[in-house]
Amino acid sequence: MPKYYQDKIYGYYLYFTSFCVVECMHVHASDRKLTEEGSAKFFVKANGDTVLQNRGRLSDREINKIQAYIKKHYKEMYKKWAEYSKNEFYEGN
Secondary structure, eight states, rough: OOOOOEEEEEEBBEEOOGGGGGGEEEEESSSOSSTTOOOOOEEEBTSEEEEEEEEETTOOOHHHHHHHHHHHHHHHHHHHTTTOSSOBOOOOO
């Protein structure tokens, strides 16, 4: 499972699965298993804003923290994503 960072961010691993690189850039967040099940999923736009697709087990406060973190670090996170996928940022609403 490719992780954006080896350590947890606000108590959560930020990662993507090798199966989901066919989609546009996104970030899963989970404090447990690195799978899509039970994880939050954030699609990332070209300006660092995110669209929450699945909240998983995260509270509103945790979601806001993760979104702010992604906004601040999305460019470096994209470099990791680009090692595995040719798909770019989310272009929807």
